[in-house]
Amino acid sequence: MEEDETLQGELERAKVETHAAPEIGRRMSVSDFLCHCCYGILVNPTTLNCGHSFCRHCLALWWVSSKKNECPECREKWEGFPKINILLRDVIEKLFSDAVEQRKEDIQQNSDVARSLATFQKYGNDQMPTVTNTGRINPRGGGFFSGVLTALTCVAVVLLGYHWSSREFEEDLLVHKPVAKWTAEEVILWLEQLGPWASHYKESFLLEKVNGRLLLTLTEEDFMKEPYSIENSNHRKAIMAELECVKTLGVKPPQNLWEYKAVNPGKSLFLLYALKSSPRLSMLYLYLFDYTEAFLPFIHTICPTQEDKYEDVVTKLL
Template sequence: MEEDETLQSETERAEVETCTTPEVSRQLSSSEFLCHCCYDILVNPTTLNCGHSFCRHCLALWWVSSKKNECPECREKWEGFPKVNILLRDVIEKLFSDAIEQRKEDIQQNSDIAHSLATFQKYGNDQIPTVPNTGRINPRGGGFFSGVLTALTCVAVKELFFLSPLPPFCFHSQVVLLGYHWSSREYEDLLVHKPVAKWTSEEVIRWLEQLGPWASHYKERFLLEKVNGRLLLTLTEEDFTKEPYSIENSNHRKAIMEELECVKTLGVKPPQNLWEYKAVNPGKSLFLLYALKSSPRLSMLYLYVFDYAEAFLPFIHTICPLQEDKYEAIVPKLLDLKDPSWKQWREFIVKYLFLPYQLIAEFAWDWLDVHYWTSRFIIVNAMLLSVLELFSFWRLWSRRELKTLPQRMWRHFWKVSTQGLLVAIFWPFIPQFVCNCLFYWALYFNPIINIDLVVKEVRRLETQVH
């Protein structure tokens, strides 16, 4: 058996050497062997189960940042621990030896890449053996189920508080203290508040790193030049092509320039994650959190009518994406301002009418790599709210009260509008600490309450059936 495998390997190598004639080399270009993470020629190409190949260090950076065993391109789960595609590696190194050597030198000088590769390899060495007859790896942690488990754990903690000799107000005081703790941790040095001209070189690096894992290739160059906010504002795309930056990849330059133009226009860093959006729009964040819970369809209609460019467009591009351009994968998620296509509108309207909470869950799912636990709480809450809405329609159907649905919808619309108007009037007088307590209560404790409501509805349904 070993002799057969050796003979097959030698045959494959002979075929590679035969194919690398000058005629074939002239027909091939490095653009046909690009990694879809860094958009540069593949180094130690690693092929996943889905068939897509990436640089091994790019896959390591992706795994370290996202903690997900998914293909960075098609998001299909990969099984086992990915290995280097030896045949593809030998072909690329023989065809483009100079480019590969240069890339390997650049990679070796990057400490972040070395750390990510070591972490990724350690994960492979610590891999739990596959389950017999399935070929699947027992997950190391995370995933959708961990969010459910977390919510159930919180329920258990809540029950312990209420079953203990302590009075119920002790639990609520714990919630207030927790809210105060989170409130006190609000970042005072968020770049979304600090003028770009006052950024330090460390803050410029923080801004650069948030553009994506590929930006780590240029971190050392910015540090050596001590690029602060004032210098950053003077840089042009032509400067990035020259020394000392030498950003040869056109897609990377384009992404940096797009973000830099936004920074120049706003004077500060535009929000690129949910916490930064909350810091810039605290009142709107609290309003949307409660509005999406109680009336998701009206809330999305509000975003479309009154907040189209800033909130609705990033929302619809996230939940109904169009994979048209490779460059889109490296554009920050909250900066896509293109009008949706008809295909996107069609998908959105169907889900908007029948599964509104699924849209919220899909949006949170896309942010799992940035907001690991928060996204899971939102997904669990959306799932529970969908079940509660289904129970509400079932009650109307069983009681033959569907004719009253328009009246109920109008009353609900009037109630939500009145509450929104009152909040808009009294919002300036509400202390920030109170707003933060309400925000974190709705975000992290509402799933616990909704679990209890779902259990009650199930018991009520069982009683009716029996």
């Protein structure tokens, strides 16, 4: 008895469901499926991100004339390329087939519409991700990976260009050349870079043709005697201190930004970005953690001291 009732109930429900569609059809009218652009029944309805639907050709006409990717009704921007809402189209075509057919015929005769639809579709095709033999690339993943690849390629090209352009210049730099191989001219170059005060002793170094090998053997006593005759003991000490530094490193220590860049190409590239995005913090970091190697060369390069002032400062310091 109970089973019979359940069966009866299910049958009733099935009957209601079967008849539901015509019921809805009778209650619905063309006015429920109007396009808010042309106020006719929706043909190939295309639903945008905002949820509003328009005839595809109405959207194409609007897009061609406005050149804006936005909803004609609420002006919200739409992303990607809008597609036909297949479910909505099928429902409308089933419910109001005559009205839709009539509209389609009218539209087909309009050459403006055909042109706009073609332009709109071409825009859509350009937006689509590339199709390869392996099938269609996932639009999100493909876009992301090709973006990363492009970025990496750009970085590689910049690094290579940077590397090659600086190579030629770097070969002459003493920061790369062992002291023992320095020529007499290069020793003079090193001496000049110690400061304007050191230039006074250039002549004697030139006369003696002091090359790298000879420089390494010189002691403070040698500098006191002829032909160097460096009488200022502070100058002697300064030269000896620099010479010790060169002996320890085997090459000239970097003293300006270009030499620093030649010795630490990776770090200087990193510093370039750090200084660009956060100059104060980067300078503080250099001051605290990299004073002699990076901070001082940086300051010396951007604030070159006047010669006379420099001499005063050196005299005070030494």
